[in-house]
Amino acid sequence: MKLTRRNFIASVVGGAVGIQITPLPWKFTDDVAIWTQNWPWVPVPPSGEFSEVSSVCTLCPGGCGISVRKVEERAVKIEGRTDYPVNPGGICPLGMGGLQLLYDESLRFTGPMKRVGMRGSGEFQRITWREALDIAGARIAALRKEGRPEAVAAVDGNGEGTTASLLIQRLMQAVGSPNYVRPASLSDTYRMGNILMQGRDAPIAYDLENSDLIVSFGCGLLEGWGAPGRVLNAWGMWHEGNPAKRKVKIVQVESRASNTASKADYWVAAKPGTEGALALGLAHVIIRSGRYDAGFLAEHAFGFDDWQSRDGVVHTGFKTLVLKNYAPEQVSRITGVRPDAIVKLAGMFMDAKSPIAIYGKGKNELNGSLYEFMAVQSLNALAGRINRVGGVLLPDPLPLNPLPHFECDEIAAKGLEKPRLDRAGTKAYPFSHSLIHKFAEAINGSRKSPIDTLLVFSANPAFTLPDGGAFETALKKIPFVISFSPYRDETANMADLILPDCVYLEKVDDIIWPVGLQYPLYGLSKPVVDPIYDTRNCGDTIINLSKAIGKSVGAAFPWKHFTDVLKERAKGLYDAGGGLVRFNPAAPPWVAKGAGSKTGFKSFDDMWKKLEAGGMWYRPAEQQRDWSWLFKTPSGKFEFYSQRIEQAIRSGSTKEMRITVQGDEACMAHYEAPAQDPDRTAYPLTLFPYEMINLASGWIPSPPFLYKTIFDTQLLKDTSFAAIHPGTAGQYGLKQGDLVSVESPAGAVKVRVDLFEGAMPGRVYMPLGFGHTGYDEFLKGKGANPNAIVRAGEDPVSGYPVWWTTPVKLVKA
């Protein structure tokens, strides 16, 4: 029998029929359908046992309590802790997206590295920790041997007073370099003002929760000021219940209809940099009406009325100054706020039961102006709102142990005698501890960089400083840069050696008194997951590095681990007695006596265990009862007239300190008009860089999640927007979405125009946080960084950059 065509067809037909009565076609179809539902590249997250780990978020100095949900060893979600006093419940968007900072590998350094590519290219090669520490140690040791330890410098972005920050300062001392610099933040302005007016070297403590009228002079309450979790929680509290019967009113003084300005009960649109003048305007109305706190002024204030000094000279008092210079009409001319509005606002301030005036400039990441702070604080004093519930409290600093004293060796002692490169603490800048823009200026101004090796900790000055790119230029000149950043940021990309820190969820770290909180709180974070890469806690690295530099430097670090240092400092909390390590939501720390005084621990070890578990030690807010030691000023009182400034002027000069007024006025809060640029005709507009709560503008990168919340009128593809008043835009013939170049004497950036009625005419508002050249595809090349074109003046006395008055022009692209 041969296989004919016919037979073949018969068998095919047979096969075709036969296959129908087998499972093949049916099961195959079904399986293919299922197969298309399970592409191998669609991830299937493995399941397992769920657990929650409580810790503290250290992404900003706000220090919110976080609870991380884990599946086996993986962290899958961050949530706010309801059992933490700072933020009972919520956290900010940055904290919410934190897992991407942990798990986005291309955002991070996975181990110690040395540079192989061009500087800034971000090309590195993995080395071992031993090698890395040897390179760094040998370099610093060599400089010490040469007798120029001052050629080592450190930029430290860790929170003021944190243990990591103390270790870095100690390392610089042990090495023998005075060049320890920190980027200026609002906390520095607060601290300086606090010392000058109240004689207290402590953070500012605004008792917002107990106030019924909050007049915010530029504080971005909803933009991430202070501890965002705390402010937002308070915001929710204030808006609870019937809107008509709300007890708390919020007034926002700001030039732009920001979220805070829009959501506040009143918005006062004062020109940027004139907030202090407005505060003095309110003071004028209050003084004139006589409804100030005469008792407080008589007993606890100095320099309100005219006074006579020991040498018989009669000095002008705050009262005379304000009555003379800050009448509503005068203030109106400065601020652009209508005189009747100033009178009305002052009336509100007088009528309120417990008003508070708070000072700020957006978030806390950038500094403020000293005289502006003094003006706002003077207003508080005038109304007797100092050391009062619902006002400005004066709690004692955290009783943490100082690090033990150590002896510098000879090389270090010599090095420490050398002047600081940034001239902080000199006659020109008597009260500043560090001035990072002057540091960059000094390097850029010399032919050869006086700094040989720069260590960068928790900071990204090449991106975050409002200096028109000066620091980046300086970085290029410095022969050797060591970065301790866990992220591939702009500064790290310029580095020659990377000793990567762990990401915040992998490490133990501390928070010293969240900014603006009215009670002292010590926060302690713990590792939520084990380090997923070959990175080490920066505190441990510093200890190891000190040993790598040499014996005498290493001797200053008698600890094995960073936790030993933390524990040693925390011992002071225990020795001071009192304090709470647990939070009872029913008795929050801002309710006087609500939280009780039972500490809940028996021994230091017990306290430490509970501190590690709960992540907090705090003392509930209260008024100080004993006024006699409260103000550690020369007069022992609250000083409207700061005698410390007087002394500084006497040993230097007002000109050196960039104060434009003469005489007694210079020692009191007053308005300083910004130095007028001669080229205002060429640059008729003013740039105001603004901050947003949903975009990180500091050294921490924005988790990619944040870009979901950015509107397409803020970022479109790779171009960010500048918000401009439609009237101003009209003068340039600009429409919504037009590409435009914003040019200042310091440079130019390309942006699109966003017409926004809530923008003050004549201003250009650019968001901070865009325009990265580091990191990965999520952040790189997105938008423009206004810092690149800021040309900052210097704040009188403090010397911090005045970053809010850059003259710019718009050129249609």
Added chain:
Amino acid sequence: MKKENDNGKPRHRYGMVIDLDKCTGCGTCMIACAAENNVSVRPDQSDKERAITWMRLYKITNGKEFPDTEVSYFPRPCMHCDHHPPCVSVCVATATKLDFNTGIVSQIYTRCIGCRYCQAACPYGARYFNWWDAYFPKDKGLDRYLSPEVSPRMRGVVEKCTFCHHRLMRAKEQAYAEGRREIEEHEYQTACTEACPVQAITFGDLNNPDHKVSKLVKHPFTFRLLERLGTEPKVYYYSSRDWVRKLGDNFLPGEYKPVLHKTWMQEEWSTKPGRDTY
């Protein structure tokens, strides 16, 4: 509204009230939602038609001149319409249904054929199509934070807010482990509700008179988006500001009736109809 299902068992009707006076536009809800529900982030999120945001924040302004300008925000999850949800009516694959027992509008990704009819039908723009595969490149390791409680989606299907339905499952399991059949109000809360740092979102069972939401929805300041379409959204908004409420629907000139409320009319300090300015 019917309170029992066909078996005569009590029916839940989960819903949400969002207080727009409290909402500060911080965006934490959007991020909490994306993180909770394994929504991937692509390098470009500025194409808002294609970037997936189950919870999306809309920015509105009162349109007034400087310095009377005021900005407000509308967080918009899926409305979980209770009456013939338009998306459900049009779905050709029965991939989306109104779950009668919970009032949640479900979305089954493995069933969805990606025709996007539902997306076109939804009056709120709450549905998103996966134009690309979820962005979790293997070498980046971003897939390590994915939650096993929510199934990641593939290219070509539509997704949307589920009122964190898996959290209901989680709460139920916990209740079962403790021998209970019913869950408490606080046990089932969506991720956005829990995350909101100003507590602007209230979530609960609209059929349960003890739940906060069922009291809040009765307030005269409470309204819904495009209410007159008759889809009975279960997401309510609350605002004391007239101009905000007015933007909740398309009104003809003169058609909108401001809410007159005695208490605040008499208060000198009242916050409406719009913030006082100088």
Added chain:
Amino acid sequence: MKNRANPSERPSQSEGASSRAGFFPKWLNINVAVQDVGFFLVGLIAALIVGWVVFPAVLYSKQTQPMNFNHRLHVSPDIGIDGETREERCAYCHEFRDDGTFAGIPKLDKCTECHDDPESPLGDTPQEKEFLERYVSGGKEIPWLIYSRQPDCVYFSHIAHVNMGELSCDTCHGDFADNEKLPVYQENRLTGYSINIWGKRISGIYGDKKPADRMKMDDCAECHTKMGQEQNNSCFVCHK
């Protein structure tokens, strides 16, 4: 249609056909028809073999578990595992966590509760030795293959069925507790699912009596309906 391929054989065919003229009509070429049927059957049978034997063999990969586990031994009351009933003894290892989630296949921790060192009660087969050396002392989890893992889009609550629905384990999993040897794990090469999900019967037809190892959506729904729990057939009860 006529078969013109073999004209030479035609006469004999027509003869045969004529001899059975009473049965078949003249126009039917019986020989050709027989051949047709023959080839048809060849194709048919081949297809059946492919469909019923080859296809399942090819479709499923066979993998053995990393080591054997004797369920029958462990579940027996005399070995000392806590639990009055067999269900309780199952749940000793396959436990519910405090949050109500089901732990599934136990982790090594569970094994080392009893088998923590070489002195612990254990046989002396090479596998048991390996268990101690490789996993227990190495602290390595045993990479068990899971027979009844549902697809990622499925949400299944064990506690709802076991504690609330009072179903016993073997209703769905079969009499696993009687196994002395772990069955071979068969994975569908196309879908990646275990054979226990779609069911061991390749036909997918079970009639009234279903083997317990079939766990497809329709099976869940059918049982829900039978138990008067139709409301649990809505999508968002079992899908995530």
